[in-house]
Amino acid sequence: MSIHAVMFDMDGVLVDSERHWAPLENEHILPRTTASGEVTASEISGLNVADLYAYLIEEYETTIDKREFVALYDEVAEDLYSERATLVDGFDDLVEMLREREVKISLVTSSPRRWVQLVLDRFGLDGVFDTIVCADDIDGASKPAPDIYEYAADTLTVAPQRCIAIEDSSHGVQAARSAGMYCLGYRTEANHGQDLTNADQVAAGAxxxxxxLHALFSSDQS
Incomplete structure (x- = not known):
């Protein structure tokens, strides 16, 4: 496999945010959104906010309108990305390795661009990525559909088969694989409930x- 691009998911892969999102969703957001109380953060991981609201309407009885729902998520996200989340261990080393190999780097996330900018500003990441693709950018379905990864590959003018996607959720893995990409599942303590078995490989930690990744590039050059 000749690798021309590596694509990072944001939550749980670029920033250590999932361990914060899960309790905030389970304790503060979802109980105020649905009447049944049956939905959990693990079930909705990887969905963007707009698709998530549509999913909750279809599967559960919602108790607030979409505008209130989006505002609630934005309020939580502002605090999470500005104060709580941290950059994952080893990200700078990964960027250095990829740059040495002249591999394109992309950020592909179901989060809205206003949340992504909070992360870029906090950790000084402007200019790190060759392209950033958010849920706002595509006229299509979010993960687990392949649309966002297909769009990301197109923006880089790289065939999906020449891309590696790094994902920490079952929805993300499905999206990357459906787009025809090689997928590395990223296992951490925060995503132990996610099924990553459909990933081509699973890495436990940074x-x-x-x-x-180093082994894949070494194999690529052999």
């Missing part, structure tokens, strides 16, 4: 992720 060191394994770095080692697996």
């Amino acid at each position: 060191t394994e992720l770095h080692d697996q």
Whole structure:
């Protein structure tokens, strides 16, 4: 496999935010949104906010309108990305390795661009990515549909088969694989409930992720 691009998901892959999102959704957002109380953060991981609201309407009885729902998520996101989330271990080393190999780097996320900018500003990441693709950018379905990854590959003018996607949710893995990309599942303590078995490989933590990417590039050059 000749690798021309690596695509990072944001939550749980670029920033250590999932361990904050899950309790905030379970304790503060979802109980105010649905009447049944049956939906959990694990069930909705990887969906963008607009698709999430549509999903909750279809599967559960909602108790607030879409405008209130989006405002509630925005309020939580502002605090999470500005104060709580941290950059994942080893990201700078991964960028250095990819730049040395002249591999394009993309950020592909179901989060809206206003949340992404909070992360870029906080960690000084403006200019790191060759392209950033958010849910706002596509006229199509969010993860687990492949649309966002297909769009990201197109913006880089790279065939999906020449891309590696790094994902930490079952929806994200499905999206990347359906787009025809090689997918590295990223396993952390925060996503132990996510089924990553459809990923081509699963890395348990930053060191394994770095080692697996290095091995893939070494194989690519052999």
